[in-house]
Amino acid sequence: MALAPYTTLGVGGPARWFARVTRPPELLEALPFARARRLPLFVLGGGSNLLVSDEGFPGLVIHAVFGARAIVHPAAQSYEPKLNPATMTVTADAGMVWDDFVLSICEQGISGVECLAGIPGLVGGSPIQNIGAYGQEVANSIRSVTALDIETQEYVVLDHHACGFAYRRSVFNTALRNRYIVTAVEFQFDLEARPELAYADLVRHFAGASAEPTPQDIYHAVRAIRARKGMLLVEGDSDARSAGSFFKNPVVEEVAVARVAHAAGVPRAEIPHWPAENGRLKLSAAWLMERAGFHKGFAMGRAGLSSKHVLAIVNRGGATAAEIVALRDAVVREVEGRFGIRLEQEPVMLGFTPTE
Numbered sequence: 503m504a505l506a507p508y509t510t511l512g513v514g515g516p517a518r519w520f521a522r523v524t525r526p527p528e529l530l531e532a533l534p535f536a537r538a539r540r541l542p543l544f545v546l547g548g549g550s551n552l553l554v555s556d557e558g559f560p561g562l563v564i565h566a567v568f569g570a571r572a573i574v575h576p577a578a579q580s581y582e583p584k585l586n587p588a589t590m591t592v593t594a595d596a597g598m599v600w601d602d603f604v605l606s607i608c609e610q611g612i613s614g615v616e617c618l619a620g621i622p623g624l625v626g627g628s629p630i631q632n633i634g635a636y637g638q639e640v641a642n643s644i645r646s647v648t649a650l651d652i653e654t655q656e657y658v659v660l661d662h663h664a665c666g667f668a669y670r671r672s673v674f675n676t677a678l679r680n681r682y683i684v685t686a687v688e689f690q691f692d693l694e695a696r697p698e699l700a701y702a703d704l705v706r707h708f709a710g711a712s713a714e715p716t717p718q719d720i721y722h723a724v725r726a727i728r729a730r731k732g733m734l735l736v737e738g739d740s741d742a743r744s745a746g747s748f749f750k751n752p753v754v755e756e757v758a759v760a761r762v763a764h765a766a767g768v769p770r771a772e773i774p775h776w777p778a779e780n781g782r783l784k785l786s787a788a789w790l791m792e793r794a795g796f797h798k799g800f801a802m803g804r805a806g807l808s809s810k811h812v813l814a815i816v817n818r819g820g821a822t823a824a825e826i827v828a829l830r831d832a833v834v835r836e837v838e839g840r841f842g843i844r845l846e847q848e849p850v851m852l853g854f855t856p857t858e
């Protein structure tokens with residue numbers, strides 16, 4: 503089964519075996535099938551954070567499209583430390599389209615995920631890299647994740663703390679990578695929370711508005727901003743043939759900021775940076791790339807950078823995975839050579855080593 507059509511980048515070879523799983527109980531047939539044949543396993547959601555190799559994957563791909571519902575639990579307790587009685591808990595099936603879930607919450611006037619509007623993919627993929635945008639992270643609304651443990655073939659519920667969320671990280675893409683198949687995500691929303699307006703683009707969008715924007719207003723504003731940046735999947739927009747941002751914003755020690763300023767020949771104050779975890783600072787990967795000579799629309803064969811957003815590597819038409827990787831390597835090499843900072847890739851790689 504060709505995998506390229508199942509990814510937003512649209513590159514990559516076939517899977518040896520492919521199972522579209524629409525109900526979690528079917529997993530208990532798929533897992534023994536793979537185990538009996540000693541096949542490596544890969545769980546596929548919306549394929550929006552994925553780069554598949556040209557050779558494809560020599561194992562079983564489980565297309566996890568179970569369910570499309572979000573169920574509200576009327577009276578549920580909040581997770582610590584925010585003991586707030588005015589909360590709403592919602593459990594969403596892993597197979598629900600993420601943006602549909604966000605809209606369903608915003609339509610109820612509830613704040614918490616409005617800035618995550620328009621992110622492609624399914625609910626089951628949202629905790630994996632702790633999706634984030636415009637000042638919000640999904641981790642802030644996740645109460646627990648229900649998953650099938652591939653090793654024991656038993657269901658587990660990981661509470662918020664057990665998920666180990668950090669910037670674009672969780673246990674699902676670090677210590678316990680490839681261990682679980684997420685079947686549902688439980689969210690908790692603070693019913694008194696005010697909509698999030700942290701990012702400059704959003705503040706500008708609502709400048710001069712007479713009333714405070716509702717979550718639904720922000721949902722639509724975020725989608726409009728994303729469309730302008732090619733970060734929304736829009737039919738016919740070749741800039742959207744990507745896996746979103748290809749590089750994470752590097753999180754560095756204070757001393758690295760001075761080093762970047764020195765290398766760029768600008769005052770430290772001109773280096774875009776934000777506070778990050780543990781007193782560290784987050785730099786802008788896009789700024790570093792532009793300073794290293796990569797501009798919007800940069801092309802290298804059939805791979806390129808989006809003409810609207812330098813961080814997105816795009817398939818300009820018929821690109822191979824090898825061409826995407828060659829452009830990635832060129833960016834990493836130049837940025838590291840210029841600033842001593844090694845950019846880390848965001849999309850997951852599949853089929854580049856014998857077992858994954």
Ligand SMILES: Cc1cc2nc3c(=O)[nH]c(=O)nc-3n(C[C@H](O)[C@H](O)[C@H](O)COP(=O)(O)OP(=O)(O)OC[C@H]3O[C@@H](n4cnc5c(N)ncnc54)[C@H](O)[C@@H]3O)c2cc1C
Nearest residue numbers: 545547548549550551623624626627633634635684745746
């Ligand atoms: C145009 C565009 C814009 C984007 N913008 C953003 C953004 O603003 N912020 C952001 O954080 N990301 C962004 N992304 C990346 C991507 O949309 C998210 O990471 C999304 O959550 C991936 O979900 P998916 O269902 O497509 O997962 P996939 O790409 O199918 O898989 C990604 C990883 O999650 C695992 N996975 C998926 N589903 C499950 C499951 N049910 N159980 C266990 N593991 C699973 C896969 O094995 C894989 O390791 C963008 C992508 C695109 C194409």
